[in-house]
Amino acid sequence: MDMQQVGARLKALRKGKNITQEELAEKLGVSNRTVSRWENGRNMPDFDLLVQISQFYNSNIDYLLTGESKIPEDENIEYRIAEYTNDEKILITKILHRTFIAGLICSIVYIIGQFWDYSNPFTDFLRGFGMGGSTGSLLCGAIFTGKYGSKFRNTKKRLLSKFVLKENSNGC
Numbered sequence: 323m324d325m326q327q328v329g330a331r332l333k334a335l336r337k338g339k340n341i342t343q344e345e346l347a348e349k350l351g352v353s354n355r356t357v358s359r360w361e362n363g364r365n366m367p368d369f370d371l372l373v374q375i376s377q378f379y380n381s382n383i384d385y386l387l388t389g390e391s392k393i394p395e396d397e398n399i400e401y402r403i404a405e406y407t408n409d410e411k412i413l414i415t416k417i418l419h420r421t422f423i424a425g426l427i428c429s430i431v432y433i434i435g436q437f438w439d440y441s442n443p444f445t446d447f448l449r450g451f452g453m454g455g456s457t458g459s460l461l462c463g464a465i466f467t468g469k470y471g472s473k474f475r476n477t478k479k480r481l482l483s484k485f486v487l488k489e490n491s492n493g494c
Contacts, residue, residue, distance in 0.1 A: 325365075332360050335379045343358055350374055418467070431451065
């Protein structure tokens with residue numbers, strides 16, 4: 323699945339409805355920057371937002387993700403959703419790796435800062451930055467991988483399964 327093509331489809335649908343990114347963002351409860359990232363192919367909407375977008379444009383998720391209005395007979399929507407889920411997992415993994423690396427760098431800055439001159443205000447800043455960055459990275463990692471992260475993922479799965487059952491019962 324090509325995020326650039328998905329973004330181009332989202333932009334074309336928005337322009338077809340003759341609304342701005344700000345208006346769409348307000349209807350979906352996100353920022354206009356988020357809509358811009360989707361349309362530029364830098365980010366993908368979450369499952370629940372993908373469902374809202376498809377309903378708003380009176381389209382189906384398959385069209386949003388692939389550009390095809392019908393699912394080929396040798397493929398089903400569950401496969402496409404699994405591919406989308408895999409892409410999302412890869413993105414989350416990249417974010418977690420970058421957060422971990424940033425936290426590691428901040429921890430190293432803090433440890434090295436312990437040996438610097440305490441009378442210099444810049445070294446105090448670096449030590450504080452190192453401590454805050456490493457603590458923030460740990461908290462972000464704990465939230466993403468902990469109970470709240472799993473609750474968020476489970477909510478998305480529930481929404482998606484309801485949508486798939488609805489799509490299949492409509493004969494789409």
